[in-house]
Amino acid sequence: MSEDQFRKHLRAYVERCQRAGIEFVPRPRTAAVENNETTPVTLFADQPPVTSATVEERRKALQLLADEVKSCTKCKELAATRTQTVFGVGPVDPDVCFIGEAPGADEDRQGEPFVGAAGQLLNRIIAACGMKREEVFICNILRCRPPGNRTPRADEAANCRPFLERTLELVRPRFIVCLGASAANYLLDSKLSIGKMRGKFYDYRGIPVLCTFHPAYLLRNNTPEPRRQVWEDMKLLLTRMGRPIPEVRRGPS
Numbered sequence: 001m002s003e004d005q006f007r008k009h010l011r012a013y014v015e016r017c018q019r020a021g022i023e024f025v026p027r028p029r030t031a032a033v034e035n036n037e038t039t040p041v042t043l044f045a046d047q048p049p050v051t052s053a054t055v056e057e058r059r060k061a062l063q064l065l066a067d068e069v070k071s072c073t074k075c076k077e078l079a080a081t082r083t084q085t086v087f088g089v090g091p092v093d094p095d096v097c098f099i100g101e102a103p104g105a106d107e108d109r110q111g112e113p114f115v116g117a118a119g120q121l122l123n124r125i126i127a128a129c130g131m132k133r134e135e136v137f138i139c140n141i142l143r144c145r146p147p148g149n150r151t152p153r154a155d156e157a158a159n160c161r162p163f164l165e166r167t168l169e170l171v172r173p174r175f176i177v178c179l180g181a182s183a184a185n186y187l188l189d190s191k192l193s194i195g196k197m198r199g200k201f202y203d204y205r206g207i208p209v210l211c212t213f214h215p216a217y218l219l220r221n222n223t224p225e226p227r228r229q230v231w232e233d234m235k236l237l238l239t240r241m242g243r244p245i246p247e248v249r250r251g252p253s
């Protein structure tokens, strides 16, 4: 791409952001970000930072971001094999954002995250917590289905990370729940197993993050123990949120 083309694309992008009420973009990953310090970069010197954007402005910005994702081809293999991109679903300012790994076959077909069997189980987990699916935001580390549902590669997660970061910036969840090792490892830059990461809170730019098993893992390992552990994690979440813990006899099934 020539310098002129680059300038043209950049100007169009900045204008789209401006129309949508986005006034800053995060710095690239730096030591400060590694230490969970958020340092906004002002895009428009004469405007206040995005913290002042209204709910409606952030909703519009999310829609623009989803439109931008639709034409993304950064991961050549995924872009060539996907049916469609799967952005994320839910309201802005939710209490919880659930982050999974990547769309599967059902999600790729329907364009919405967690709509297959694992999604049905996630819905039951959410309901067991006394919440509704429509109240929470749900997305994935990747917005495109890896062929054969293989695990996302590090380069793909890195390609898609700016979309995830901007989504979280606009959605502003109070809590994040990472479902499975891919979500936990890529969001928190960890290499630990999900078994080691679950059961405690981490921090992503000031947002408390809890990690637990992916619902697909619960379906593959149909034994009581992982389900009990997920329920223990959800009870931890509810306690930290200040919500009552509903009576559930043996965890969501």
Ligand code: SF4
Pocket: 069, 072, 073, 074, 075, 076, 078, 079, 085, 142, 143, 144, 156, 159, 160, 161, 163
């Ligand atoms: S996974 Fe993300 S970065 Fe990769 S092609 Fe899809 S939208 Fe683009």
